[in-house]
Amino acid sequence: MSVMTGGNRVSGGERGSGRRAELLSIAAEMFAVRGVAATTVREIADEAGILSGSLYHHFESKEAMVDEILRGYLSAQLERFRRVVEAGYEPYTTVGELIHESFAALHRHRWAMAILHNEAGRLAEFDRFGYIESANREFERIWVRVLRQGQRNGVFRAGLSPRLAHRFIRDSVSASVRWYNPSGRMSVRGIAEQYTRIFRDGMVAPGGE
Amino acid sequence: MSVMTGGNRVSGGERGSGRRAELLSIAAEMFAVRGVAATTVREIADEAGILSGSLYHHFESKEAMVDEILRGYLSAQLERFRRVVEAGYEPYTTVGELIHESFAALHRHRWAMAILHNEAGRLAEFDRFGYIESANREFERIWVRVLRQGQRNGVFRAGLSPRLAHRFIRDSVSASVRWYNPSGRMSVRGIAEQYTRIFRDGMVAPGGE
Amino acid sequence: MSVMTGGNRVSGGERGSGRRAELLSIAAEMFAVRGVAATTVREIADEAGILSGSLYHHFESKEAMVDEILRGYLSAQLERFRRVVEAGYEPYTTVGELIHESFAALHRHRWAMAILHNEAGRLAEFDRFGYIESANREFERIWVRVLRQGQRNGVFRAGLSPRLAHRFIRDSVSASVRWYNPSGRMSVRGIAEQYTRIFRDGMVAPGGE
Amino acid sequence: MSVMTGGNRVSGGERGSGRRAELLSIAAEMFAVRGVAATTVREIADEAGILSGSLYHHFESKEAMVDEILRGYLSAQLERFRRVVEAGYEPYTTVGELIHESFAALHRHRWAMAILHNEAGRLAEFDRFGYIESANREFERIWVRVLRQGQRNGVFRAGLSPRLAHRFIRDSVSASVRWYNPSGRMSVRGIAEQYTRIFRDGMVAPGGE
DNA sequence: AATGAATGAGTCTTCATTCAT
DNA sequence: GATGAATGAAGACTCATTCAT
Numbered sequence: 001m002s003v004m005t006g007g008n009r010v011s012g013g014e015r016g017s018g019r020r021a022e023l024l025s026i027a028a029e030m031f032a033v034r035g036v037a038a039t040t041v042r043e044i045a046d047e048a049g050i051l052s053g054s055l056y057h058h059f060e061s062k063e064a065m066v067d068e069i070l071r072g073y074l075s076a077q078l079e080r081f082r083r084v085v086e087a088g089y090e091p092y093t094t095v096g097e098l099i100h101e102s103f104a105a106l107h108r109h110r111w112a113m114a115i116l117h118n119e120a121g122r123l124a125e126f127d128r129f130g131y132i133e134s135a136n137r138e139f140e141r142i143w144v145r146v147l148r149q150g151q152r153n154g155v156f157r158a159g160l161s162p163r164l165a166h167r168f169i170r171d172s173v174s175a176s177v178r179w180y181n182p183s184g185r186m187s188v189r190g191i192a193e194q195y196t197r198i199f200r201d202g203m204v205a206p207g208g209e
Numbered sequence: 210m211s212v213m214t215g216g217n218r219v220s221g222g223e224r225g226s227g228r229r230a231e232l233l234s235i236a237a238e239m240f241a242v243r244g245v246a247a248t249t250v251r252e253i254a255d256e257a258g259i260l261s262g263s264l265y266h267h268f269e270s271k272e273a274m275v276d277e278i279l280r281g282y283l284s285a286q287l288e289r290f291r292r293v294v295e296a297g298y299e300p301y302t303t304v305g306e307l308i309h310e311s312f313a314a315l316h317r318h319r320w321a322m323a324i325l326h327n328e329a330g331r332l333a334e335f336d337r338f339g340y341i342e343s344a345n346r347e348f349e350r351i352w353v354r355v356l357r358q359g360q361r362n363g364v365f366r367a368g369l370s371p372r373l374a375h376r377f378i379r380d381s382v383s384a385s386v387r388w389y390n391p392s393g394r395m396s397v398r399g400i401a402e403q404y405t406r407i408f409r410d411g412m413v414a415p416g417g418e
Numbered sequence: 419m420s421v422m423t424g425g426n427r428v429s430g431g432e433r434g435s436g437r438r439a440e441l442l443s444i445a446a447e448m449f450a451v452r453g454v455a456a457t458t459v460r461e462i463a464d465e466a467g468i469l470s471g472s473l474y475h476h477f478e479s480k481e482a483m484v485d486e487i488l489r490g491y492l493s494a495q496l497e498r499f500r501r502v503v504e505a506g507y508e509p510y511t512t513v514g515e516l517i518h519e520s521f522a523a524l525h526r527h528r529w530a531m532a533i534l535h536n537e538a539g540r541l542a543e544f545d546r547f548g549y550i551e552s553a554n555r556e557f558e559r560i561w562v563r564v565l566r567q568g569q570r571n572g573v574f575r576a577g578l579s580p581r582l583a584h585r586f587i588r589d590s591v592s593a594s595v596r597w598y599n600p601s602g603r604m605s606v607r608g609i610a611e612q613y614t615r616i617f618r619d620g621m622v623a624p625g626g627e
Numbered sequence: 628m629s630v631m632t633g634g635n636r637v638s639g640g641e642r643g644s645g646r647r648a649e650l651l652s653i654a655a656e657m658f659a660v661r662g663v664a665a666t667t668v669r670e671i672a673d674e675a676g677i678l679s680g681s682l683y684h685h686f687e688s689k690e691a692m693v694d695e696i697l698r699g700y701l702s703a704q705l706e707r708f709r710r711v712v713e714a715g716y717e718p719y720t721t722v723g724e725l726i727h728e729s730f731a732a733l734h735r736h737r738w739a740m741a742i743l744h745n746e747a748g749r750l751a752e753f754d755r756f757g758y759i760e761s762a763n764r765e766f767e768r769i770w771v772r773v774l775r776q777g778q779r780n781g782v783f784r785a786g787l788s789p790r791l792a793h794r795f796i797r798d799s800v801s802a803s804v805r806w807y808n809p810s811g812r813m814s815v816r817g818i819a820e821q822y823t824r825i826f827r828d829g830m831v832a833p834g835g836e
Numbered sequence: 837a838a839t840g841a842a843t844g845a846g847t848c849t850t851c852a853t854t855c856a857t
Numbered sequence: 858g859a860t861g862a863a864t865g866a867a868g869a870c871t872c873a874t875t876c877a878t
Contacts (some may be wrong), residue, residue: 019862035331037246041848054863056849095412118327121387122244147412157406157414164395164403165412167388168381175380178330186373194373197366202411203304203356203374205366228837250873262875263838271873437858453749455664459852471854472859480852513830536745539805540662565830575824575832582813582821583830585806586799593798596748604791612791615784620829621722621774621792623784646841668869681842683870 020058023048025111028069032114032177036066036123066115067128073112074135077105081142091150096196098143102173103192106180114177140166169199229267232257234320237278241323245275245332275324276337282321283344286314290351300359305405307352311382312401315389326383349375378408438476441466443529446487450532454484454541484533485546491530492553495523499560509568514614516561520591521610524598535592558584587617647685650675652738655696659741663693663750693742694755700739701762704732708769718777723823725770729800730819733807744801767793796826 026047030039041062045052059065084097105113116132123129143166150156172195180191235256239248250271254261268274293306314322325341332338352375359365381404389400444465448457459480463470477483502515523531534550541547561584568574590613598609653674657666668689672679686692711724732740743759750756770793777783799822807818 038331051864057862062848122247154414156412160403160407160412164400165407167385168404168407171384172377172381175384176376179376191373194369195377198369198374198377198408200412203365203369203409205363260839266837456749469860475858540665572832574830578821578825578830582818583825585803586822586825589802590795590799593802594794597794609791612787613795616787616792616795617825618830621783621787621827623781678843684841689869
């Protein structure tokens, strides 16, 4: 068990608040597209059709909005990763599943992923966002365990650093949020498959080199 | 010929004034570490031991500083990529060389790389920074050409999208600027080798699966 | 007769609604402790367990709450002062009684006294609170009359300005609201006695100087 | 020795800055007259003939302005109190001198005194203003020592609490800042003398009661 | 080359108050 | 009597930039 288990509780407890979720969704997209700092509270409010001060009826601060957005994504995604691991597949399969789950988030939590990818470094310095680092460590633990197990089994090439390999795939996947176009011709599933093949099997054709 | 041929005042750095280069180097690190928007002109000046107003004797604007930093990196790096291609190696070798060149920039242009990785999206919207997109397209052209050639030769696995593969490796490499620690135990060369093996040969051991 | 005869909704507190008095009491303490301006309507409401908007079912405005609190204290206290005077004691005794009455208010109207001491200057500028000045003038009239009478009788030292003496004691007493601690070991009665002795008889011991 | 000894160093070290002092003086009067919270940064700037943002070229924050104003007064006044004590007069005389020094500050530090009298309670809660409490404790120590010594000598009446007596005179003096009018007919010296007589000798005429 | 003072537009945030439900 | 959403005006503070000296 670890940090992000409670997950996504909305201050004041989840109460009704279609409005709250609506505002959050507007904000998430803007934060992702323009950047958190570059998105003004007024712009969010404008987009929502209210005055900027009114946002503070729903959220304590701009920071609190970011917080809520990120917590939601991280806790849900950790949950999914854990479930994959608990399913007990072979490492070879697990790696594929993890990559698929990562890309699946591109649908469900697109903006949160983008925000995280773009601003994690800056945010992580604030105590408030300490959970980001914790979550990242947990993700790493999961990946490294699987890769290492695969190496022990002889399925994965020895001599490669599992931590480095994890970073390799993690960075690729998370950066994809910048260019992925949901209405483009490449489906998330398609991208995930290609990435899995490259990562797991390499560019080189069997007997190719 | 292409975009980034002119400029390059930084690394080339004629234009008298070691002072200028010094200021630019201070700014580059700060832009990279804190973000361009989050770095104030005053902070740069403080770090340089002058008053913020005095910076305007050297540069037209904050934007101009960013511009100068990025141009320097992009033109130099494009130059290196072109040289690799012109050397006329086999695609298998060329891929390794490109990855090595990419990581080598981690030494020479660390801050510029970081700035570009972090803010390219935002900056590219301004006309002034149109050359960023141009340079990126040129990088892509080079990569895609090599990968496609390798596929035709049968060295690289068919059925993989070269553009996607390019993004895969590009994003991984460029994100590494965020965690790479020049004084850590992993050398740039070591990382480049591991990344090359994963990308080219995959995680799976020969006969592994 | 003078100013503060009407009003007094608070202590008298007909007007149905224990709720009203309860809210007023909550507000009074907060106004006294944090300052009127620094106490937000929302904080009062929070403390009362309702939403800020709901306060407006009971009071017209925040100002109206302050008004009601102060009127209650001033009219009651003026009444008591008048009664002391009407009792027709010697000036020497009357002074003691007035000081005692002043300190007695520390029990009954602690928060109102504090508010008045802290904010009278600011409030008095508003027409609405004109009665504060009127009440203060009435208090002064009473004090000055007694002191002057004592000087004529030869009981009180000549050559002292009654108005100045009044300010002296008034300011001391009213400032005591800031440090008086109802659960401390010094009783209100004890403080009043000491103050009376200092004011009436001075620090110097008989034959001391 | 105690807290407020360094005294009044202007951030950046006292450098020139007639402007700084000028702005501070404008602010001090406004803070005193309208209250710190009720005085807006813009009003101060307007009065100074600059834009509100420009104030931040000179001071870090509104709070910093208050801080500088109060430190200046407290350190100077403590110094004067210490000098009175070190002069080694009889307690009877010392009391008179302390009262005179207190009123003398009404000329030199009128606004600081007013701010302190009005807002000390609120300010003291902030760490930044911890020195206010320290200074107040030091003032009290000085007063209590003198009064107690006088009681031991038999000059001052026994049975009176020195701490209470200190509060009595302190509160009177400091509240006088609210009604003292420099252009009125009562001189500071005159008020000080009357207060000294009341406090030391009492209202009652010798053989009066 | 640099200082020091100032600008002006903009940022997040606060808060008394209103009002339909 | 109360809720919950919103208003609108204002407040402290930031910052790239300008410019006379």
